[in-house]
Amino acid sequence: MKLILHIWRQKDRQSPGKMVRYEVQNVNEHMSFLEMLDVLNEDLIARNQDPVAFDHDCREGICGSCGFMINGVAHGPQRGTTVCQLHLRHFKDGQELWLEPWRARAFPVLKDLIVDRSAFDRIIAAGGYVSINTGGAPEANSLPVEKTKADLAMDAAQCIGCGACVAACPNASASLFTAAKISHLALLPQGEAERERRALNMVAQMQAELFGACTNHGECEAVCPKGIKLENIARMNREFVQAACLHREPARETGGA
Amino acid sequence: MKLDARIPAGPIEQKWDKLKFDMKLVNPANKRKYKVIVVGTGLAGGSAAASLGELSYNVEAFCYQDSPRRAHSIAAQGGINAAKNYQNDNDSVFRLFYDTVKGGDFRSREANVYRLAQLSVNIIDQCVAQGVPFAREYGGLLANRSFGGAQVSRTFYARGQTGQQLLLGAYQALERQVKAGTVKMFPRHEMLELVVIDGRARGIIARDLVSGEIEPHVADAVILATGGYGNVFYLSTNAKGCNTTAIWRAYKKGAAFANPCFTQIHPTCIPVSGDYQSKLTLMSESLRNDGRIWVPKKKEDTRPPSQIPEEERDYYLERMYPAFGNLSPRDIASRAAKRVCDEGRGVGPGGRGVYLDFADAIRRLGRQTITERYGNLFEMYERITGEDPYRVPMRIFPAVHYAMGGLWVDYHLMSTIPGLFVLGEANFSDHGANRLGASALMQGLADGYFVIPYTLGNFLAGVKPGDGITADHAEFAAARRAVEERLRRLLAIQGKRTVDSFHRELGHIMWEDCGMSRHRKGLESALGRIRALRGEYWQNVKVVGEEAEINQALEKAGRVADFLELGELICRDALERKESCGAHFREEYQTPDGEALRNDAQFAHVAAWEYAGENASPIRNIEPLEFEYVHLAQRSYK
Ligand SMILES: Cc1cc2nc3c(=O)[nH]c(=O)nc-3n(C[C@H](O)[C@H](O)[C@H](O)COP(=O)(O)OP(=O)(O)OC[C@H]3O[C@@H](n4cnc5c(N)ncnc54)[C@H](O)[C@@H]3O)c2cc1C
Ligand code: SF4
Ligand code: FES
Numbered sequence: 001m002k003l004i005l006h007i008w009r010q011k012d013r014q015s016p017g018k019m020v021r022y023e024v025q026n027v028n029e030h031m032s033f034l035e036m037l038d039v040l041n042e043d044l045i046a047r048n049q050d051p052v053a054f055d056h057d058c059r060e061g062i063c064g065s066c067g068f069m070i071n072g073v074a075h076g077p078q079r080g081t082t083v084c085q086l087h088l089r090h091f092k093d094g095q096e097l098w099l100e101p102w103r104a105r106a107f108p109v110l111k112d113l114i115v116d117r118s119a120f121d122r123i124i125a126a127g128g129y130v131s132i133n134t135g136g137a138p139e140a141n142s143l144p145v146e147k148t149k150a151d152l153a154m155d156a157a158q159c160i161g162c163g164a165c166v167a168a169c170p171n172a173s174a175s176l177f178t179a180a181k182i183s184h185l186a187l188l189p190q191g192e193a194e195r196e197r198r199a200l201n202m203v204a205q206m207q208a209e210l211f212g213a214c215t216n217h218g219e220c221e222a223v224c225p226k227g228i229k230l231e232n233i234a235r236m237n238r239e240f241v242q243a244a245c246l247h248r249e250p251a252r253e254t255g256g257a
Numbered sequence: 258m259k260l261d262a263r264i265p266a267g268p269i270e271q272k273w274d275k276l277k278f279d280m281k282l283v284n285p286a287n288k289r290k291y292k293v294i295v296v297g298t299g300l301a302g303g304s305a306a307a308s309l310g311e312l313s314y315n316v317e318a319f320c321y322q323d324s325p326r327r328a329h330s331i332a333a334q335g336g337i338n339a340a341k342n343y344q345n346d347n348d349s350v351f352r353l354f355y356d357t358v359k360g361g362d363f364r365s366r367e368a369n370v371y372r373l374a375q376l377s378v379n380i381i382d383q384c385v386a387q388g389v390p391f392a393r394e395y396g397g398l399l400a401n402r403s404f405g406g407a408q409v410s411r412t413f414y415a416r417g418q419t420g421q422q423l424l425l426g427a428y429q430a431l432e433r434q435v436k437a438g439t440v441k442m443f444p445r446h447e448m449l450e451l452v453v454i455d456g457r458a459r460g461i462i463a464r465d466l467v468s469g470e471i472e473p474h475v476a477d478a479v480i481l482a483t484g485g486y487g488n489v490f491y492l493s494t495n496a497k498g499c500n501t502t503a504i505w506r507a508y509k510k511g512a513a514f515a516n517p518c519f520t521q522i523h524p525t526c527i528p529v530s531g532d533y534q535s536k537l538t539l540m541s542e543s544l545r546n547d548g549r550i551w552v553p554k555k556k557e558d559t560r561p562p563s564q565i566p567e568e569e570r571d572y573y574l575e576r577m578y579p580a581f582g583n584l585s586p587r588d589i590a591s592r593a594a595k596r597v598c599d600e601g602r603g604v605g606p607g608g609r610g611v612y613l614d615f616a617d618a619i620r621r622l623g624r625q626t627i628t629e630r631y632g633n634l635f636e637m638y639e640r641i642t643g644e645d646p647y648r649v650p651m652r653i654f655p656a657v658h659y660a661m662g663g664l665w666v667d668y669h670l671m672s673t674i675p676g677l678f679v680l681g682e683a684n685f686s687d688h689g690a691n692r693l694g695a696s697a698l699m700q701g702l703a704d705g706y707f708v709i710p711y712t713l714g715n716f717l718a719g720v721k722p723g724d725g726i727t728a729d730h731a732e733f734a735a736a737r738r739a740v741e742e743r744l745r746r747l748l749a750i751q752g753k754r755t756v757d758s759f760h761r762e763l764g765h766i767m768w769e770d771c772g773m774s775r776h777r778k779g780l781e782s783a784l785g786r787i788r789a790l791r792g793e794y795w796q797n798v799k800v801v802g803e804e805a806e807i808n809q810a811l812e813k814a815g816r817v818a819d820f821l822e823l824g825e826l827i828c829r830d831a832l833e834r835k836e837s838c839g840a841h842f843r844e845e846y847q848t849p850d851g852e853a854l855r856n857d858a859q860f861a862h863v864a865a866w867e868y869a870g871e872n873a874s875p876i877r878n879i880e881p882l883e884f885e886y887v888h889l890a891q892r893s894y895k
Contacts, residue, residue: 125436129429137386144397154390
């Protein structure tokens with residue numbers, strides 16, 4: 001089969017970009033979308049042109065590296081699927097497709113379809129963890145966890161940090177991503193001790209990174225390849241409000257005798 | 258070359274505790290004066306960097322992806338072993354140790370494996386405390402499943418995403434240290450050279466993959482945790498970026514490379530569907546808990562599986578290995594699959610596949626339970642193949658998966674270069690000639706959380722922080738020049754073939770002649786062909802673009818150049834190991850019923866290869882292995 005692609009080409013962060021038209025011949029429906037781009041790139045190299053740059057690594061839908069817009073939809077038309085797991089059998093022979101990078105103020109384009117998502121790491125660094133050092137952990141089965149809670153925590157923990165939720169949101173909000181981590185840890189007894197600080201600090205970091213606010217469009221949930229649910233955002237809001245009302249920073253330690 | 262494994266004296270149960278007590282300590286106030294480089298932030302490197310940061314060392318950590326959360330550990334599906342004996346099925350540290358030594362076909366170091374089994378229980382405690390959402394029973398306690406090569410249920414899991422959840426735990430601990438200022442993270446950076454000064458590892462040269470800048474980084478010790486080199490076969494279950502560059506550069510600077518030919522071929526992967534294929538996808542071994550593997554009894558039987566009656570099916574693993582059945586170890590299950598396909602009984606396109614069938618399990622347990630256990634794996638299978646495994650059996654075939662070989666390390670995890678430590682899949686590790694399922698995650702985390710924080714301290718306590726070395730030192734300048742020249746050379750060749758076409762060809766040679774079974778003639782021919790291919794590479798490869806920008810073609814070109822050298826060493830190692838053991842199956846050495854035939858008298862040792870210069874053959878050094886606790890015997894899973 002054959003596809004007509006319009007791909008965003010941009011040399012680097014500073015340069016302006018534009019859409020460029022390509023035709024890929026001789027691809028077949030068993031190929032993944034990225035394998036189709038590999039074919040295009042081999043062809044571009046043969047013609048002494050710069051191959052299209054895109055982030056990818058595992059190609060199994062788990063590392064969260066890949067992702068771009070296909071005809072305005074983050075990760076393309078198949079629900080619950082990253083672009084590396086999307087196969088050409090979902091497209092028609094001769095179909096015309098527009099590929100663009102995630103667009104968000106907090107995700108500057110680095111080259112072609114590659115964006116800088118380091119803001120996500122900084123949101124996690126602001127509090128997306130349980131503060132325990134290596135070595136001091138109690139025996140694992142000393143604290144039972146209700147199975148339904150553990151399952152809900154796992155549902156939220158499945159986020160792969162791809163950024164599709166931001167790209168799909170009209171406000172470029174990172175709420176679904178942030179809420180997934182806040183939920184995962186808030187649902188478990190291990191996360192209890194830092195629950196309030198975590199919510200306050202992660203939400204503050206999200207705002208500092210210039211992500212927009214959530215106005216309940218639900219576009220994020222629709223494109224999320226891991227099925228992260230909107231209810232996590234409700235949980236984050238509750239955690240945040242509760243923390244904003246009740247949280248007190250602990251007293252500073254003073255030196256011993 | 259002297260190989261001193263530095264195994265502590267005394268009974269095996271006490272070696273680690275004794276060493277810990279004997280080790281030197283670094284004064285807490287001095288720790289921040291020591292700079293430590295950690296290359297790789299997967300389970301091994303991420304857990305190491307976080308733990309060392311917590312101890313207040315001044316850590317710099319590197320990874321080639323845009324975030325440490327994306328290391329290939331993220332893709333591990335099935336689970337992690339620990340000798341907790343929560344199931345009351347008579348598991349113990351000794352049994353995990355025993356299973357691992359036996360599973361590795363007696364080519365690993367007993368003392369290391371014992372320590373691994375001891376530390377396994379601490380790992381689970383640590384991860385649970387971090388909030389890793391392991392599967393649980395209704396009573397709220399942790400659940401377990403079984404894995405290949407074991408008759409007890411000791412594998413902990415988080416649905417089919419165990420590696421993801423463990424990595425996110427380590428990543429979060431790492432980000433906490435980034436925030437605290439003890440760890441400085443360098444994502445989108447690739448290590449391209451190791452710098453050795455006065456016989457000690459003192460830093461690295463890295464390329465900033467965004468700006469293209471070549472940067473020197475100085476340290477008091479360097480830790481490599483850069484994962485496995487399975488991509489030397491081109492098609493493997495590894496991520497596209499997995500490479501050998503970091504450890505290969507270290508090898509060429511004097512670190513011994515141990516047992517490179519021990520590469521694991523995993524029995525349950527989705528078969529190749531065409532020559533455009535860019536990678537292979539694993540279907541977790543845990544599926545073998547409930548799935549039954551079979552092929553038709555008749556050759557070239559093209560009927561759909563539903564029309565092949567029960568009595569015309571050959572459940573060959575259950576038939577050949579009744580004691581372990583579908584849970585036989587990976588090397589054995591892979592070879593058995595190859596054998597039935599070679600007999601013409603394979604299924605699917607080209608006859609390179611066998612069925613993994615869940616019909617019985619669905620009947621017995623109900624679809625709901627199967628969905629709970631394997632739902633996401635079933636979905637992944639369907640996304641890739643377009644077939645629904647709830648209705649038709651999966652088709653699977655073996656694929657390259659894991660590197661048991663790697664840089665040689667002693668009991669302290671230090672390589673033959675003082676100050677260079679190697680963790681996780683990058684070292685030659687604890688798995689001998691065959692790794693058991695759910696043991697790599699365990700090893701990576703044991704190395705990173707619980708071994709290196711102690712052994713590194715012991716090393717650093719013996720050296721002065723900084724020691725007057727800066728990035729202006731002549732060795733740093735020379736290493737930097739070498740890296741720049743190499744990149745410029747690759748860009749200047751402007752030949753006719755793409756990097757991928759060379760990589761594919763190398764992979765083909767490796768798979769055909771150094772894959773699931775090997776023989777002398779094939780290996781000798783492979784050696785010649787790889788050398789010729791490497792010669793052509795440096796004349797005829799075509800890399801477009803520039804140095805000072807994001808240039809993914811250039812990144813790949815450097816990695817493939819190193820694979821072209823490693824491939825040769827792998828074949829050489831396979832040729833010299835004149836026996837069959839674990840994943841290394843030499844056709845000349847087999848028992849009458851086709852099982853691997855070890856030669857303990859001559860080969861109960863680690864082969865540690867020493868680089869001897871561009872035009873000289875590498876030197877094969879030997880570390881003899883002694884088996885005091887698990888007695889040498891032919892493995893039997895019958
Ligand atoms: C599909 C799959 C499923 C698996 N399932 C299981 C399982 O169920 N149980 C189990 O125990 N094991 C499993 N394994 C094996 C296990 O996942 C790996 O062996 C283990 O995670 C390796 O961890 P690591 O930290 O050593 O390396 P990795 O996680 O691969 O990390 C390597 C790190 O090094 C960095 N790096 C590499 N080269 C460079 C360079 N030159 N410069 C800078 N940085 C570099 C990378 O960026 C990355 O951060 C599986 C493996 C695969 C592929
Ligand atoms: S919430 Fe979903 S879309 Fe957003 S980063 Fe996580 S996995 Fe991607
Ligand atoms: S490449 Fe890893 S999720 Fe797509």
